[in-house]
Amino acid sequence: MSSNNLPERAASTALATPRMDAFPGLVRLAATSWLRTAEWTVVAGVKGGRKVLSAATNPSSAKDLAAGVAQAGAIFGDLAKAVSSGVSLPQAVIQVSASLGSSNHQPVEAIAATAARRELQKQQSLREQGQALLARSRDVWNNEQGHPAYARILSEMAPDEGRVLMLLLKGGPQPAVDVRTGGAIGMVSSTLVAPGLNMIGPRAGVRYLDQVPSYLNNLFRLGLIWFSREQLSDPLEYQVVEAQPDVLAAMHSVRSHKVVRRSIHLTPFGEDFCRTCLVTEADDLAALPEHQAPQDLD
Structure with missing residues (x-):
């Protein structure tokens, strides 16, 4: 075996096998992440309970709560889509966090306005169909036979x-x-x-x-x-x-x-x-x- 290949083999071995002294840092990082997650869960639960109580008596708080729920649902949807496409969970979190500043999620007011506009269009369409039906009833040359049902x-x-x-x-x-x-x-x-x-x-x-x-x-x-x-x-x-x-x-x-x-x-x-x-x-x-x-x- 040539001595010239020894440095390359040592480098590849170092890359393939994790260093033992790195484990304490990884453990500390995992423990810190777990503690922060637990802390965030407790705080979010308390704040969420307060928001629900406030929404029950304050319409504006209810609107804000609904907006927050809609935005959270969209964020979790983006995370799930990224993970399903093969991106690791940490990288997916980074990507979604980076895109929050330029997010295109519509606020609750915009969603409500869109729904109201569609409902109005539907009503107009039904009204137009009703007017066309009455027009056919006034047409003496209309020879439709049999109920449309x-x-x-x-x-x-x-x-x-x-x-x-x-x-x-x-x-x-x-x-x-x-x-x-x-x-x-x-x-x-x-x-x-x-x-x-x-x-x-x-x-x-x-x-x-x-x-x-x-x-x-x-x-x-x-x-x-x-x-x-x-x-x-x-x-x-x-x-x-x-x-x-x-x-x-x-x-x-x-x-x-x-x-x-x-x-x-x-x-x-x-x-x-x-x-x-x-x-x-x-x-x-x-x-x-x-x-x-x-x-x-x-």
Whole structure:
């Protein structure tokens, strides 16, 4: 081994291995940093508590506190962004500290003004849309057909729900029954055993029979159907429903029972939706049965 390489090896060894006498200084530096951090945390906590108490009684203090919180959040965000990009934490602190003097963070007043300006623009846009709507209503040559919500409603419906609507449109209001506890106790306080049992699923030919309650809830949410407490005029409709296995099972699940007869109807909005979107040119719209207008939502 050449003696000329010994100085270089010694230098590289010195760079690769930290000096032992440097450890006490590093320990002192770490301890000092920890103590200062702890001191800052305690003082900041006390000051923060005082600021919160002051903000509760002084609007200007509340505004200053909000500004400080917003600025602190922005600073921590800058620190996190720098560290995630590969910069060491000490170097990130130095960079963020150096940029505080030229920070572009908006004060609370500027943020509030921007939000107010956007809200005003939104209101103006809605007002402009409303004026355009009224202008179309005054246009005698305007031949728009169908409610503008129909396109959205079609996108929020399942295929089986279209079958349910067609059943109600062509077959008329459908019977439904509630099974409740009966007997002498039921006359005073009746408990609901099974609500809204019906034959809409089989009659409409839906693919997923177990989803019929969800279908009806969605159609009600869309304003297309409503649930009436009134029963249909034909009692034979209920005799067929009450003979179904699920209704019989609900009746036999309690010692004594009673059956409350109800009905399910299309709303006027739902009728117009079906006539506009679901019927074909071959359907006879004049022969369709009538539905009651909503009187209650129970």
